[in-house]
Amino acid sequence: MNNPSNLGLPIGTTLDRFIKKKQDEFEYATGELSQLLRDIGLAGKIINREVNKSGLLDIGGAYGSKNVQGEDQQKLDVIANIRFTRALHNGGQVCAIVSEEDEEVIKLNTNGKYVVCMDPLDGSSNIDVNVSIGTIFSVYRRLSPLGAEVTQEDLLQPGTEQVAAGYILYGSSTMLVYTTGHGVNGFTLEPSLGEFVLSHANMTYPTDGKIYSINEGSWNEFDQELRDYITWCKDNNLTARYIGSLVADFHRNMLKGGIYIYPSTTKVPEGKLRLLYECNSLAFIAEQAGGVATDGQQRVLEIQPKAFHQRSPLYIGSKNMVKKASEFVAKESKEMS
């Protein structure tokens, strides 16, 4: 397989060379965003090393504290947060980070042009059972002047303002998948080289699929419309696949076609996933790959954030599958994307 990227770069091109080549596409082709993406790649390689060793070193299991969501932090959550923050600080391009692991914003370089929102290690409770986990990130251009104090407006931009978004999947292989608004490309870590190399050029979401991903254990907390949709899936011979790790479910569905749903329920009316560094990041990727992402009612990317860690329901995946789900759950029929 040697389908070249949309730049004609062949499979096997290193991430560094790919970023440099695509730099011309960036509206601010001065290299800062390229540097930022390289910093993320570096942090991903370091975290990959820690994740792969977690069974051998005493870095698995709970850290003994809770994050802003009240969830038990895993030791690797904390390590991943430190690694990403350090890599982005040293790279110098980022003025602030909104991280799932920190209640308050992490202020870095006052002259940094970019804001990063991230979940350093999503699904980390799966670490101890060797299930794939992931890093999710979004990049925004700051609105306030360089050198000034970071503002709420810098940090709470709608997903439509993202200049880049991506995820790193620590699975049977480790992959970095990202977009800068010009399509989606996937890079696989070649451990013997320590390099991410282009392996999945121009990734596209199949417009349809046979996989639906939702935790049916919450059936009793679903509203009737959602139950009716799930029953429709069963009546139409769809397959249920739910890993319990968002990045892994999203990635599989993007390769094979499918829909992932984390809905509003009676227990979590706002849903469980966070808008800034889970829903928006994957929604940007999904749309760039021809997929769709809503909160059940509206396009995720158009939601105006009001708080760093606010949650949102998420229906994301193949265009026709999200559309079908919307026929059941959307309160009013409107074009989702």
Ligand code: P6P
């Ligand atoms: P539940 C992991 O905690 C996560 O944020 C996603 O990665 C995953 O899809 C979801 O929550 C699992 O949540 O409530 O089904 O266990």
